[in-house]
Amino acid sequence: MKSYKELTQRYLKANKKRTILTIGGIAISVALIFAIGSLLESLNKRQLNDTIKSNGNYHAAFMDVTSSQAEKLKNSVEVKEAGISRTLGTALIHEDKNNKDTDEWLNNAYVEVKAYEDKTFNIYNVELEKGNYPKDSSEILLPEAVLNIFGKSIGDTIELEIGERYSPTNGVILDNNSYSDDEIIRNTIKKTYTIVGVRKKTFAEGPKTYRGITHLDDTSIYDGHYNVSVIMKKPKHTYDTTKKMAENLNFNKIKLKNGEEGYNIEYNENLLRLIGGSIKENYNASRDRIIVVIIGLVILSTIATIYNSFNISVMERKKEFGTLRSIGATPTQIRSIVFREGFFMASIAIPIGMIVGYFGLLVLLKLLTIFLSTVMNKMELAGIGATITLRLVIITLVISIITVFLSAYIPAKKAGKISPIEAIRNTTDIKVGKLKSGKLSSKLFKAEGYLASRNLRRNKKKFRITIFSIAISIVLFIVFNSFVSMSLKVNNFTARYTPNYSCYFGSSTLSPSEDDIKAIKSFRGVDKVYSKLFSSAIVSVDDNKLNQKADLSNLKDPESNQINLYNSSFVYPGEDGIKELKKNISKGEFDEVSLEKENGVILFQTNISRNAGKSTYVDYTTYDVGDYIKFYYNHDDYNSEKAPEKVKVMGIIEAPFGPFDYKEGGVTMFTTKKVLENIKMDNGGKISSLAIETLDNEDEGLKTYLKDITKKNNGYFNDTKENAREEKQFQIMMQIFLYGFVAVISLISAINIINTITTNVLLRKKELSMLQAVGMTTKDMHKSIYLESLFCTFTAWVYGTIVGAGISYFLYGTASKSVEFKWDAPIEAIFISLIGSIIISLIAGIIPIRKLRKENIIENIRRESI
Template identity: 35%
Template sequence: MRSYKEITYRYLKGQRNRTLLTILGIILSVALVSAIGTIIVSARGALITEAIRENGSYHAKFAEMDKDNINKMTNHVGVSEVGVGKLEGAAIVKETTEEEKEEYRWDIPYRYIEIEGLEEEAIEMLPFNLKEGRIPKAPDEIAIEYWMASYFDKEVKLGDKIKLTMGNRIIGNDEETQDGQIVRKETFEKTGEKEYTVVGFIKPQYIWKGNLVTKGITGLDSRVEEGNYNAYIKIPNIKDAYEKITSIAKDLGKTEEDFEYNYRVLRLYAESMSQTFDRSMVVLLIFVVGLIIVSTIAVIYNAFNISVLERIAQFGLLRSVGATPNQIRGIVLKEALILSIIGIPIGLFSGVFAMRVVLYIISLLKSDIYLFKDMKITISGAVFLISTITGLVTVFLSAIGPARRAGKVSALEAVRNTGSFKKEKFKKIQNSILVRRILGVEGEIAYKNLRRNRKRFIITVFSMVISISLFITFSSFSDFMFKMGIVESKDMGDFSIYGDIDDKSEEIYTELRNIKDIKRVYKVKFNNGEALIEESRISKKMIEMAPFLFEKKRDNLIRINNVQVSTIGDENFETLKGLLKEGTLDVNRLNKENGVLVINSTYAYNQKTDRNSLMEGYKLKVGDKIPYTSYDLNKERVEPVYKELTVVGVLEKGILDKEYNPNGSINIITTESVLENLLKTDDEDFDDAEVGRYRTNMYIEMAENGSIESVKAYLDDLEEATPGLHYIDYAESAKENRVASIIVSIFLYGFVAIITLISSINIINTISTNIILRTKEIAMIKAVGMTQSGIKRMVALESLFYGIYAAIFGGVIGTGLSYILFNILMKIREFQWIIPWKNIAIACVGATIIALLSGAYPLKRINDKIIVESMKAEN
């Protein structure tokens, strides 16, 4: 042997299990960092592609530009590309009905197509999703939103010529009607007529036939004509884009009111207008990666520390034959280098491979979401470099402490102490009569074992505390993502029907339920009113945030405005099962007790931050009484009449568009019978025709293989036959939202799963080695008469004690880290922080179970050996 360091290879080969466990920790550390970096780089590229598809590739749009300004813009040194468009005016399609004007509170005379002429450069910069045909190239060609074709006197097809009345929309002042509603006034000024050939149909994001103003585009030949133009520009270098665009505007004599940024595209290029948002994202990334490093340091540190503990005697012998402290330290650090050389490249490959597997799984979902279609795994040198440095820093930070400890071992210490532990004086540890009575002799010994070696106790508890804290933090991170709306949970179905359908709602509902392509129909009836709530049932924080909402009282109860009572169809209550926190969904009980389901969470306005915050604003419980009065019942009354509702269930949130109340109020769900009774009156002087008015909407959920086109055809016929009825086509966006929710959940829960794996390895490593190092001690206890089952009980109780201590400290630290993470995310979007009791319970119970199981295998190895052999064996 030419060098003491050659011992390193022999030890790594001899302790294969320990070596593999340490390498696995390094691989997980590097893989997690490289996977996060790879997905960020890959997703950023896909998000930019998607943003360009939906918002266009231009960086800013300048409005009302004349010919001279266009020429200056084209020749400006700070502009790389210019696309020109000209607003041709509004074209009449069809007169609006009185019902439409009343419904939208908009006195608009016609349905319009606002036509913009675009030259080829502008068309390339703008987002147009063609359903059929092509983009117009000449000024006499036009493309319109495809669903508008049926609103002309004769349905328009590709190749048809259409003559349109052109003019300007003149927006007047809003007016207030007798019933207090605000109506938007608008008139039309005719300027002439134009004839176009329809060459394309544009596909909007979703169809809303209540959209009275739609978009059309034509070609644009030249820029030399007089008039006002729009200029869509790109700048050569995206860095400091906002300052550069503002400077361009000043050079042209324009103010900030004359142009607008393409915010989404610029934000994805890391040029966000909100510095707080950018800063928060950076802080979030640092926080997450920092915790990953801490978690893997804990795993790898324990591996090296345990490696040193196992070889105290060996290091002492080396010192006795002349090895210096530096040489001993070199042995441990060389181990770290060898393990890094093996683990880091595998970790880099594993991170990228894991992302490829995730994308493959996503592809099996047959997603039509462009984001994931466009996403390609990008191998980034910067990500690999950062991941490698992170891995090396992690490993050497983990190895430095144990290396120093190994270097301090003296020959005398090694000779006096066989193994890693000094002789302990058990007399110093007081007997615990209570522990012995409850848990027996095994429990008493287990309790003493915790206290007789302080370092071993701290190392073991520290490992479990790290594991518990990390699980609580990262599982809270996943929960926060859902609360922030990163994962879209609201599902509006595939179609929604709205408008003046109250009188025909039952007939329409029955017809829809009989269509085989439809799985479920939600019949949503809703009424707005006022409720009286005890002040103790309102969150103090919400009162502090928005005191003006809770100033009015009646009979010592707080008056809550804008309370909405709604139904979802009695046969649909089963969809609320997963959302029920307490109480029952029994329809019969609801009807019998005038019962309701309440949603305590709400969006409340925060005056300090000028933002809405999602929080648990109310503390209503099963059995609480809520006096309620409908606004409709009180139009002609001096004193309102309240009817008492009984809370029979509390929901975590609602469904459809009734998830949370947006105005600091309460959402209430009940049965159709309760709602009908709620809106009845016994007052003879009150006109029953005006009592209990509610609006009805319907939401349609398609069957798995249902034909969307056939349902759409039915709804088209229904809309034509029913004045005042309209529908929105959510089918495509609903499908994308559902798949997106699954995909984001895969990422979030996959991340938590990896952290759980790292934490589990940490606990297994620590507990199992703790037992292996005490082989002689356990053999001696068996030698003096303790049975094998007694040994198992002792070790199990010891693991349980460790779990209790770790649960206390880990729960507190994990909750603290969760709160820090909450404060970071609050700068992006406000929501209420709640102590993560569920995550704490899962982490503590899980860690304790893993600790109990971790001792099973090493204890079996010890029990399988002959007692004398175990007492003689080196660890």
């Protein structure tokens, strides 16, 4: 042997089983980290693509700037790419005299005409269904629905009267998502365009507004104002950078929607949120903290697993290390041997782990795809796959190397401190001293329990290491269960509900009948029909019913100092909606007789609260079952001396459901038709909208029937089937991923517990054989091993439960900064972890017992190690 370093490979070869187990442990941990990272990369990519598809690929848009300012913005050193656009105006879709099939109902829809330069088409991700992009200002792109309305096709010309939507009563210009009964189109000009292509409608457009896009010619020939959409070089600093840019270019400040003064800049918040540039600091901080905790726990479990292996290896070789020390090896050289072993095994395990993680994820996703396609209505994991990026490889590599180093550090340090004489005599493991007698264990389990209890306590360091390793597994299980539960709760607030078909009815006199709804339900494949009766109201909240966590100062009446929730509403959700409502009630109940007798409502009182750039889902009010809510029908009633009306809270839901508008600045009150009649809020029984969910086997005639119903009742029809399908499969995939993640964590935890207990017993072959030699029966020895496993696991479960519940509460505190919800103690996870750990500990006891049965007592007594 030329160098002591050669001992590393000699030992690893001589102990092939232990080497393979350690490499396997490292590889599994690396595979888990790599698979998590790969899936997160894929999910983030999918969300980015979806957001870009619906909202556009830009970070901010400077609104209403001059042509010279637009050019300066495009050439800014902070801007990677920019596109200029101009809003030309809005045209009312009216009856075309040359198309007799066009009905009066179309008057409720609009075409907003915008002009884009070439780059802007890419920035806003304008997708063609057919045809070409416009090349000059005489050509236009329109959605298929508009062509159908006017009876036009590609190549035809279309004349539009373009102006601005204006509400004379309110004195304001209306945007896409605002509507007024008295609105008009003013300052109109007639424009004739040639239709050159058909574009897809996106979610960014309002439900009653279609977008027509023409070409923006050279901006230098225009006077007037433009919009500049920019992709920033440093998107995480978009908010600060754009404000500095506006300040440097002397932009005028305007009064923003929140009442404050600021620059007229719109932000693609959905995109910025995904890349860590959200203005909602609480969202960024919450996300980062949760990711750190989750990854930290995975790393900690990895350290515990690998540490056990290295520590056991050092304990086995104390005599060997003592011999090396006695012939001149320094502590540094001994530490070097342990570190070399660790990094040698890591050099093999890390590449294997990455490969296993990647292909394991591919197999998992393939199995999920098969499951979704055969069980879940032929769904697929659209846009989700195993992703490899250089960043992911580097992060996994760095985390793995740090993990192996930390895992080997203490055992290496311990090995370097071994005294040659004590190591050769092998007297350091057991120290003479007083131990607790274990009276309770001896009373309950007799001599075997007494022996098991004392065996655990005689080497405190070893006992603590074993407890720590098992406790980490229990902590992991509890925390990840809590994480899944919280993720699903947050998702209930942030997920976008999309029905397959929607029908909107704006007429004050016409709406579908009950027979129409029954006819819709009779079609094959119809799953749910939400028929909504809706009425707005102003809820007046007493101070003692306000949630102090909600910042509602902008809703305070300056004269009376009363907080009024102006965007509140009463909703009858239809028969199917009531069924879903009953499933979501967390307090109280939906009893139709009681509701109609008491004028009762089921209350949803959670919504967005904005404060200092932070947006949080929080309870606006603290109403409870039995409380009365005061409300006014409208502003006139509120401003008069009329007393407010009252309804009684009969139940509370804590999460939104269905296709209902939970408007910011208001609470939503669900009730029956009869109650709406009693309080004169039923709008004459006129249904305002229908939302239809369908299965894959839907009748082909359903869509035609829905179109006929909407046209007959002066409404408009919206087909979002493909969007609903994508959203639904994404939600299902997220749930399967989260629960699958818990399953993987549970498996790793189980392996760690089994490995820890099994190794702990096998290291004591000599001792157990000596007990058998002095008369202990095989049955008694087995019982002692089982009890030792149970005592050890139960102790670890107590510590793991305390720590796991604490981390669960920490995660709750972090997540609740974005969405306020009630913390549920992880009782179910704690109970499952107790039962699971007991079963696993018994299995862990069986493995070494089977090995000991096959071995010779005398040989084990002579043996120095396993």
